[in-house]
Amino acid sequence: MVNPWTGEVAIWLDGQRHVAKLTLGALAELEDALEAGSLVDLVERFENRRFSTRDVLALIVAGLRGGGWQGSATDLRTVEIRGGPVEAARAAAELLARAFSLPGEP
Numbered sequence: 001m002v003n004p005w006t007g008e009v010a011i012w013l014d015g016q017r018h019v020a021k022l023t024l025g026a027l028a029e030l031e032d033a034l035e036a037g038s039l040v041d042l043v044e045r046f047e048n049r050r051f052s053t054r055d056v057l058a059l060i061v062a063g064l065r066g067g068g069w070q071g072s073a074t075d076l077r078t079v080e081i082r083g084g085p086v087e088a089a090r091a092a093a094e095l096l097a098r099a100f101s102l103p104g105e106p
Contacts, residue, residue: 007098009063011091012082019067020091022059022099026066033058033073043100046093053085059092 002008007021022030031039042059045051060081061073081088 004098007095008067009091009094009098011060011064011088013064013076013079015080015082018064018069020060020063020069020095021066022063022095023066026062027099029065030058030062033062043096046096051089051092056085056089056092059095060088063092063095 002010002019009020011018011020027039030042034042042051042055045055057073057076061071061076064071083090
C-alpha cells in the first residue's frame with residue numbers, strides 16, 4: 001500500500017509493484033530532465049491536458065527514483081507499465097498533484 005500523505009504512488013513495471021514519489025531530489029532531477037520550462041510549466045501542461053509523452057516519462061522516472069529505483073528512462077523503454085500509456089499518464093499526474101498538495105485537497 002502507498003502512503004498518499006507522503007506523496008507515494010504505485011506503479012507496476014513488468015508485473016512488479018514499485019513505489020514512486022517526488023522527493024526534493026527527484027524534483028531537482030526532474031527540472032534537469034525538462035528541456036524547456038519549469039515545474040510550474042509542467043503543472044500547467046498537465047492541468048490543461050497539453051502534456052507530452054516526454055513529460056510523462058520524465059515524471060515517472062523522477063518518481064521511481066524518488067522511491068528508490070535505480071533505473072533510467074532508457075530502462076523504461078522495454079518494460080510493460082500496467083495499464084499502458086493511459087495509466088502511466090494518470091500516475092504521472094497523480095505524482096505531480098501529490099507533490100504539491102495534501103490528500104483530500106482539490
